[in-house]
Amino acid sequence: MASHFQRIEPAIETNPEIVAYLRNGVAQSPIWRWYSITVEWAVEGACRLKMPVQPSMINADDQTLHGGIIATLVDEAVGAAMSTFHYSDSGVRGFTTTELSVSYLEGVLTPEVYAEGHILRNGRTLVVGQADILDGTGKLCARGRVTYMTFR
Numbered sequence: 001m002a003s004h005f006q007r008i009e010p011a012i013e014t015n016p017e018i019v020a021y022l023r024n025g026v027a028q029s030p031i032w033r034w035y036s037i038t039v040e041w042a043v044e045g046a047c048r049l050k051m052p053v054q055p056s057m058i059n060a061d062d063q064t065l066h067g068g069i070i071a072t073l074v075d076e077a078v079g080a081a082m083s084t085f086h087y088s089d090s091g092v093r094g095f096t097t098t099e100l101s102v103s104y105l106e107g108v109l110t111p112e113v114y115a116e117g118h119i120l121r122n123g124r125t126l127v128v129g130q131a132d133i134l135d136g137t138g139k140l141c142a143r144g145r146v147t148y149m150t151f152r
Contacts, residue, residue: 013043014041014042014043015042015043015044015084018042018043018044018047018084019039019041019042021083021084022039022042022047022080022083022084023038023039025083026079026080026083031072031076032076035051035054035069035072035073035076036051036052036054037049037050037051037073037076038050038051039080040114042080042081042084043084044084044085045081045084045085045118045119045122046081046084046116046117046118046119047077047080047081047084047116047117047118048077048114048115048116048117049073049076049077049080049114049115049116049117050112050113050114051073051112051113051114051115052111052112053065053108053110053111053112053113057069062107063109064107064108064109065107065108065109065113067102067104070102070104070108070113070133070141070142070144071100071102071144073113073115073131073133074100074102074115074117074131074133074142074144074145074146075097075100075144075146076115076117077115077116077117077131078117078118078119078129078130078131078144078145078146078148079095079097079117079146079148080117081117081118081119081129081131082095082119082122082127082129082148085119085122091152092150092151092152093151093152094150094151095127095148095149095150095151096148096149096151097146097147097148098126098147098148098149099145099146099147100144100145100146100147101144101145102142102143102144103142103143103144104141104142105140105141105142105143106135106139106140106141106142107141108133108135108141109135110135110136110137111136112136113133113134113135113136113141114133114134114135114136115131115132115133115134116131116132116134117129117130117131118130118131120145124150124152125149125150126147126148126149126150127147127148127150128145128146128147128148129145129146129148130143130144130145130146131143131144131145131146
C-alpha cells in the first residue's frame with residue numbers, strides 16, 4: 001500500500017522586512033534568476049520558495065522533476081532560511097555547504113514546486129537546516145537536510 005504525505009501549511013505571519021531582504025539580496029543570485037525562484041513568505045529562521053518547473057528540468061523517462069534540481073532547491077531554501085538571521089548586521093560574511101542529503105519520496109509532476117526551509121540549529125560556526133519539497137498540490141515529495149559553515 002502506497003503511503004501519501006500531505007503538508008498542511010501553517011498560518012504564517014510573514015515578516016515584510018525579511019521578505020524584502022531576501023528578494024533584494026539572496027534572490028539576485030544567478031541561480032535564483034536562472035531557476036526563476038521567488039520568495040513566497042519568510043520569517044526569522046524559515047521561508048518558503050516557489051519555482052516554476054521548466055521543460056529543461058524534467059526527466060525524459062517519467063516526466064518528473066530531476067533530482068538534482070530538487071537537491072538544489074533544498075540547498076537554496078535552507079540557505080535562504082539561514083540568511084533570514086542575517087538581514088541585520090550579524091558579522092557573518094558568508095557561508096558554504098558542508099553536507100547535504102535528500103530523501104526523495106514522490107515525483108514532482110506539477111508545473112510549480114515549493115521549498116519550505118527552516119533552521120534546526122543556528123550555531124556560531126555550523127548551521128543545520130531542513131527543507132521540505134512540495135509539489136503544486138502541497139504533497140511532500142522530498143525532504144533534505146543541509147549543514148553550513150559560516151565565515152565571520
